[in-house]
Amino acid sequence: MLTGPSPHEVTQLLQAWTDGDQMALEKLMPLVYGELHRLAKHYMARERSGQTLQTTALVNEAYLKLVDTHQMNWRSRAHFFAVSAQLMRRILIDFARSRRSLKREAGQHAVSLDEAPAVSLEWRADLVALDDALNALAAIDARKSEVVQLRFFGGLSVEETAEVLRVSAETVKRDWKLAKVWLLRELNRDDKDGA
Amino acid sequence: MEPERWRKVEQIYHSVLERDESERKRYVEAACAGDETLRREVESLLAYEDKAEKFMEAPALEVAGEGLAAEEARSQPLPEAIIGKTISHYRVLEKLGGGGMGVVYKAEDTRLGRFVALKFLPEELAGDRQALERFKREARAASALNHPNICTIYDIGEVDGRPFIGMESLEGQTLKQRIQDKPLPVEQALELGIQVADALEAAHSKGIVHRDMKPANIFVTTRGSAKILDFGLAKLSGVGAHGMRPAGDGAGEEEEGHPHLTAGTAFLTDEHLTSPGVAMGTVAYMSPEQARGEELDARTDLFSFGAVLYEMTTGRRAFSGNTTALMFDALLHHEPAPPSELNTNVPADLDRLILRTLEKDREMRYQTASDLKADLKRLRREHESGRTMSRQSAIDVKSEPASLLESDRETQLVDSSTARHTRLSARARYVALSVSGVLLLAVVATGLKLGWFSPTLRESLPEFTQRQLTANPSDDPVIRTAISPDGKYLAYTDLTGIHLLLVNTGENRLLSAPEEFCFR
Numbered sequence: 073m074l075t076g077p078s079p080h081e082v083t084q085l086l087q088a089w090t091d092g093d094q095m096a097l098e099k100l101m102p103l104v105y106g107e108l109h110r111l112a113k114h115y116m117a118r119e120r121s122g123q124t125l126q127t128t129a130l131v132n133e134a135y136l137k138l139v140d141t142h143q144m145n146w147r148s149r150a151h152f153f154a155v156s157a158q159l160m161r162r163i164l165i166d167f168a169r170s171r172r173s174l175k176r177e178a179g180q181h182a183v184s185l186d187e188a189p190a191v192s193l194e195w196r197a198d199l200v201a202l203d204d205a206l207n208a209l210a211a212i213d214a215r216k217s218e219v220v221q222l223r224f225f226g227g228l229s230v231e232e233t234a235e236v237l238r239v240s241a242e243t244v245k246r247d248w249k250l251a252k253v254w255l256l257r258e259l260n261r262d263d264k265d266g267a
Numbered sequence: 268m269e270p271e272r273w274r275k276v277e278q279i280y281h282s283v284l285e286r287d288e289s290e291r292k293r294y295v296e297a298a299c300a301g302d303e304t305l306r307r308e309v310e311s312l313l314a315y316e317d318k319a320e321k322f323m324e325a326p327a328l329e330v331a332g333e334g335l336a337a338e339e340a341r342s343q344p345l346p347e348a349i350i351g352k353t354i355s356h357y358r359v360l361e362k363l364g365g366g367g368m369g370v371v372y373k374a375e376d377t378r379l380g381r382f383v384a385l386k387f388l389p390e391e392l393a394g395d396r397q398a399l400e401r402f403k404r405e406a407r408a409a410s411a412l413n414h415p416n417i418c419t420i421y422d423i424g425e426v427d428g429r430p431f432i433g434m435e436s437l438e439g440q441t442l443k444q445r446i447q448d449k450p451l452p453v454e455q456a457l458e459l460g461i462q463v464a465d466a467l468e469a470a471h472s473k474g475i476v477h478r479d480m481k482p483a484n485i486f487v488t489t490r491g492s493a494k495i496l497d498f499g500l501a502k503l504s505g506v507g508a509h510g511m512r513p514a515g516d517g518a519g520e521e522e523e524g525h526p527h528l529t530a531g532t533a534f535l536t537d538e539h540l541t542s543p544g545v546a547m548g549t550v551a552y553m554s555p556e557q558a559r560g561e562e563l564d565a566r567t568d569l570f571s572f573g574a575v576l577y578e579m580t581t582g583r584r585a586f587s588g589n590t591t592a593l594m595f596d597a598l599l600h601h602e603p604a605p606p607s608e609l610n611t612n613v614p615a616d617l618d619r620l621i622l623r624t625l626e627k628d629r630e631m632r633y634q635t636a637s638d639l640k641a642d643l644k645r646l647r648r649e650h651e652s653g654r655t656m657s658r659q660s661a662i663d664v665k666s667e668p669a670s671l672l673e674s675d676r677e678t679q680l681v682d683s684s685t686a687r688h689t690r691l692s693a694r695a696r697y698v699a700l701s702v703s704g705v706l707l708l709a710v711v712a713t714g715l716k717l718g719w720f721s722p723t724l725r726e727s728l729p730e731f732t733q734r735q736l737t738a739n740p741s742d743d744p745v746i747r748t749a750i751s752p753d754g755k756y757l758a759y760t761d762l763t764g765i766h767l768l769l770v771n772t773g774e775n776r777l778l779s780a781p782e783e784f785c786f787r
Contacts, residue, residue, distance in 0.1 A: 108332055111335075115333050160328065225328075226326075227327075250280055253312045253316060256318055
C-alpha cells in the first residue's frame with residue numbers, strides 16, 4: 073500500500089518539481105522507493121511460490137499509484153507523463169547509484185538488460201551506463217532519447233508516447249527501434265574501451 | 268554527428284530493414300554510394316539488430332524491482348527452514364553438510380522418486396554474475412560427464428535467487444574423512460586410485476579439468492567406489508571466497524574481455540602469503556603451475572591427484588606448512604619424502620609412480636591420466652601376484668615342493684621376477700593361490716625348523732633410493748652438511764644461516780645468520 077501523500081498530492085508535488093521546487097523531489101523519492109520495494113517483495117514471493125505473477129500488471133499498477141492520470145485533462149496528461157518519466161529516470165538512476173557495487177567500478181561489463189533480470193545483479197551499473205548513453209543520444213537526436221525516457225523509464229506504451237510527443241505511433245516505433253541499436257552499440261563500445 | 272548525416276543514417280537503416288536479409292548488404296553498399304564512413308555507421312548499427320529485440324523490453328521500474336529482489340534474496344542467508352519445503356520438484360529432507368563450496372541438503376526428487384543432493388552455492392559466489400555464468404556453464408559441461416566414478420549432476424536451478432545444483436546422492440564418506448592421518452591399505456589405495464584415474468581420463472578427454480582435486484573432493488561410497496565431486500566447480504571456488512581469483516580456462520573466457528578475471532588461474536595476494544589458515548585445504552594440493560598462476564591444463568589434475576595418492580598411501584600430506592607461504596614454498600621447491608619412508612608397505616614402484624606425478628615440471632610428470640591409470644593397474648597386478656609370488660618364490664628357492672603335480676609345476680612355478688611381467692590367466696592364478704596355500708604351510712614348517720624364516724624376510728633387501736635433500740642453487744650454495752646419527756635430520760649451512768631439515772617430511776627450519784656474519 074502506498075502510504076504518505078495521496079495521488080492528488082503526488083500530482084501537485086510533480087507540478088512543484090517541474091516548477092523548480094527541489095523539496096518536492098525529496099518528498100517524491102520515498103514514494104518511488106516504496107513502490108520499488110513493494111515490487112521487489114512481490115518478485116521474491118513469486119520466486120518462492122514458483123507461481124507466475126503478471127509482472128506487467130504489477131509494474132503498471134506501481135506506475136498508476138505514482139502517477140494518477142485520471143484527474144487530468146488531455147494536455148496536462150501528456151505533460152504529466154513526460155514529467156513523471158523524467159522523474160522516474162532521475163530517481164531510479166539515483167537509486168541505482170546509491171549502492172553501486174565497488175567491484176564494478178573497477179572493471180567493465182557486458183550490458184544485460186535483455187537478460188533475465190532475476191539473475192542480474194549488475195542492474196545498478198547497467199542502468200547507470202544506460203543513463204549515460206541516453207545523454208549521449210540526446211546530443212545527437214533529442215526525440216529518440218525522449219522516446220526511450222518515456223517508454224523505458226516512464227513505462228509508457230507506444231501510443232502514450234506518441235501522444236506525449238505529438239507524433240505518429242509509427243514514428244515512435246521507428247525511433248524506438250533505432251534508439252535501441254544505437255544505445256546497445258554505445259554500451260558495448262564503452263565496454264571495449266574500458267576493458 | 269551532423270544532423271543531416273544522422274538523418275541519412277536513419278533513412279538508410281529503416282530502408283534496409285524493409286528488405287530481405289539476402290539483399291541487405293548489397294542495398295547498404297548501393298545506398299551509401301562509396302561513402303565508407305556512412306556504410307560502417309549503418310552496418311555497425313545493423314549488427315545489434317538481433318540483440319535489440321529484447322533490450323529494454325521490461326521498463327526500468329521492473330528491472331530495478333527484480334534487481335532489488337535478487338539482491339535482497341542473496342543478502343539473506345539460506346534459511347534452515349528450507350528443510351521440509353519443496354523447491355521446484357525437490358522435497359528437502361535434511362542438511363548433509365556445508366563447506367567452502369556451499370551447503371548440501373539431501374532431498375527427494377518428487378518426480379522420479381529418488382534421492383538427490385542439493386548443493387547451494389555460497390552467498391559470496393551467488394552474488395557475482397560472472398561467477399554464476401561460469402558456474403552454469405561448467406555445471407552443464409560436468410553434467411555431460413557420464414562416468415561411474417564422477418558424481419552425476421542432474422539439474423541446476425535457482426530458488427529465492429540462490430542457485431543450486433541437483434546431483435547424485437551418495438552414501439559413504441570423503442577420502443579426507445577416510446584417511447584421517449592413517450594410510451589406507453596399499454591395495455585399497457591402488458583400487459581407488461585406478462577409479463579416480465579412469466574418471467580423470469574421461470573428463471580430460473572431454474576437455475574438462477577439475478583443478479581442485481583433493482581428498483575432500485573424492486567420495487568413497489559404502490560399496491567402495493570412488494566418486495569425484497565438484498567437477499567444474501573448482502574454477503569458481505578456487506580459493507576465490509578468500510580473495511584469490513577463481514581460475515579460468517584459457518579459451519572460452521577471452522572473448523568476454525575480462526582479463527582480470529581470466530588470467531590462467533589463481534593469483535596470490537600478500538595477504539595469502541602471510542595469513543595462516545587461509546584456504547589451506549586447497550593450497551596443499553595445488554600444482555606448482557597453479558600456485559604460480561600459470562595457464563592450466565589437464566596435467567594440473569595429475570599433480571593434485573598425485574598429492575592425494577601420497578596422502579592415501581602415507582596418511583600424510585605431500586606438502587605441508589603452517590602458513591600458506593610455507594605451503595607454497597613446499598610445493599614449489601621441495602620434494603616430498605618417498606611414501607615408503609612413511610609406510611614400509613608401499614612398494615618401490617608405487618613410490619616412483621607417486622613421485623613422478625609430483626614432478627614440479629609438468630613436462631616431467633605423467634602426461635595423461637590414461638598412462639597413470641595403466642601404471643596403477645600394472646602395480647595392482649604386481650601387488651596381487653607379488654603377494655602370491657613372494658610366497659612362491661620363497662618356496663621355489665627354499666623348499667622342494669614334493670607334493671606338487673609335475674604338470675602344474677611347469678605352468679605355475681614361474682620365477683618370481685618374470686611373473687611380475689607375465690599376466691596370469693584367471694585359472695592359473697586360482698591354481699597358484701591354492702597351491703601356494705598348501706606350500707606356505709610346508710614352508711612355515713620347514714622354515715621354523717631350520718630357523719631361516721623370519722617375519723622381516725621382505726625387508727631384508729632394502730631399496731636404495733637417491734634423494735636430493737637440498738636445492739643447492741649456485742647463488743646460495745650449501746656450505747656444510749651433517750646428518751644426525753639416526754638419519755632423521757639433516758643440518759646444513761648456506762648464506763642465509765643454518766637449516767635443520769626433517770628428512771622424512773621435508774620440513775625445514777632456519778636459524779638465520781646475523782647480518783654481519785658470514786658462513787664462508
